[in-house]
Amino acid sequence: MTWTFTSDLAAYLAAAHLAVAARPVSDTLMLTVTDALERRGSGAYGAGAPVFGWWTGSDGAVAGGLLCTPPFPMVLGVVPAEAVRALGPALSAEPLLAGVRAVNARRPDAEALAAAWGRTTRIAAELRLYRLAGLVAPDPAPAGRSRPATVADLPLLLDWIGAFHEEVGGHGAASEAGQRDRLSYGGSLLWEHEGEPVSLAGFSRPIAGASRIGPVYTPPAVRGRGYAAGVTHAATRAAHAAGAAEVLLFTDLANPTSNGVYQRLGYTRVEDRAEVVPA
Numbered sequence: 551m552t553w554t555f556t557s558d559l560a561a562y563l564a565a566a567h568l569a570v571a572a573r574p575v576s577d578t579l580m581l582t583v584t585d586a587l588e589r590r591g592s593g594a595y596g597a598g599a600p601v602f603g604w605w606t607g608s609d610g611a612v613a614g615g616l617l618c619t620p621p622f623p624m625v626l627g628v629v630p631a632e633a634v635r636a637l638g639p640a641l642s643a644e645p646l647l648a649g650v651r652a653v654n655a656r657r658p659d660a661e662a663l664a665a666a667w668g669r670t671t672r673i674a675a676e677l678r679l680y681r682l683a684g685l686v687a688p689d690p691a692p693a694g695r696s697r698p699a700t701v702a703d704l705p706l707l708l709d710w711i712g713a714f715h716e717e718v719g720g721h722g723a724a725s726e727a728g729q730r731d732r733l734s735y736g737g738s739l740l741w742e743h744e745g746e747p748v749s750l751a752g753f754s755r756p757i758a759g760a761s762r763i764g765p766v767y768t769p770p771a772v773r774g775r776g777y778a779a780g781v782t783h784a785a786t787r788a789a790h791a792a793g794a795a796e797v798l799l800f801t802d803l804a805n806p807t808s809n810g811v812y813q814r815l816g817y818t819r820v821e822d823r824a825e826v827v828p829a
Contacts, residue, residue, distance in 0.1 A: 553636060555603045555646045559587055562602035566615040569604070570627055573614075574758035575681060575820060576656070577627045578798050581757045583617055590727050595619035601646045605633035623652035623825055626659060634659045638666025652827040660824035670829040675719075676803040677824070680817035681796055685786055688815065692776030694743035696784035698736050703747070704729060707738060710750050714767040718802065739788060741781035749777035751785035753792070761794035766808070779811050786815070 556562055563584065570577045570584075586594045598620025607613045607630065614629035616637070624647075626637070634655075641647050652674065655663055664671040699707060704726065711724040732738045732752055741749040749768040753761050763785050768778045782799075789797045799817060801809050 551608050551632060551636070552606055553603050553633070553640055553644075554606065555601060555640075555644055557599050557601055557646060559584065559592070559600065559602065562604065562615065562617070563588075566602070566604035566612050569612045570615050571758045573628050574760040575796055575798060576679070577614075578679070578754075578760055578762050579625045579654070580615065580617060580627045581760070582754045582762060583619060583625065585755065585757055586728070586731070587619070589731060594725070594728065596621055598649065601650075605629050605636075618647075618650055620649055623654040623827075624650045626653055626655040626663070628656070629659070631659075631662065634662045635666050638663055638668060642668055652825055654823055654825050657822040657824050660826045664826050667826075667828075671826050672829045673824050674827045675825040676822065678801050678803050678809065678822050679798060679820040680801065680812055681798050681820050682786060682816055683818045684816045685783065685790075686814065686816040688776055688779040688783055690776065692741070692743075692780040694741055694748065694777065694780065696739050696741050696781055698788075699733060699738035699740050699750075701730075701733060703738075703740065704733070706740075706747060707750065710767045710769070711765060713769070714765045735792065736788060737792075739781055739785045741777045741784070743772075743775075743777070748772045748775075749781040751778070751781040753785045753789040753794075753797075756789065756792055756794040759794065760796040760798060761789040761792065763789065763797065763799040766799075778808075779815060782812065783815055 570580045601618045604612050604615040614627045616626045618624035707729050708724045738752045740747040751766045753763050
């Protein structure tokens with residue numbers, strides 16, 4: 551039983567993709583990140599070199615994986631408990647993992663990894679993964695309507711996504727290449743009121759039958775009017791129309807407002823994740 555680490559995306563996909571794709575809900579982040587790296591190259595998330603890993607069990611089968619695209623936290627997918635325990639020492643001993651400053655994992659795995667890391671850690675963020683059980687229209691319906699974003703909206707998209715990252719303390723920045731890719735399949739929607747954009751929601755390209763909503767952003771001056779619910783409802787329908795059988799989204803558990811909005815739209819809890827960082 552062992553971890554294998556590499557900076558070679560092709561090697562990672564050859565070894566681990568089937569195992570990761572078998573769990574498209576829990577491993578949604580793993581799948582969308584590798585898809586972006588394949589489409590846009592190793593610099594899709596920043597200048598740092600991505601790192602990948604997979605766990606091989608005692609039967610010789612790959613049982614799950616991880617990846618890290620600096621400056622973002624390492625994402626640990628669904629792996630056996632012994633893989634989590636073995637990852638702790640590897641974070642200190644493996645040269646390819648020397649730049650890891652945070653790990654995003656399912657909550658029980660995050661706690662086990664914190665104990666195995668060999669250093670003092672803390673939970674920096676708590677996230678919840680939701681899946682759509684049955685779409686419910688916002689009630690009351692917000693004023694306005696949705697429309698697909700276009701290339702002409704690119705400056706607005708970059709501005710709002712930059713504001714979103716700043717507000718939530720995100721690790722990355724708005725990417726023009728990423729937004730152009732989203733526009734290519736209709737993955738960004740705007741909610742308009744009286745001809746003016748007032749809210750944004752995106753969705754990822756469906757992979758292994760699953761798509762993830764996000765980001766969702768409404769400028770502070772026009773919040774509290776239901777626009778986020780309206781555009782999220784529209785983006786969910788668009789993700790289904792694009793071929794997604796499962797529609798997912800993440801929320802920050804520190805934000806009860808957004809958690810409430812998504813539950814009223816028909817999203818139900820799948821699992822909680824936590825971001826572990828050195829104290």
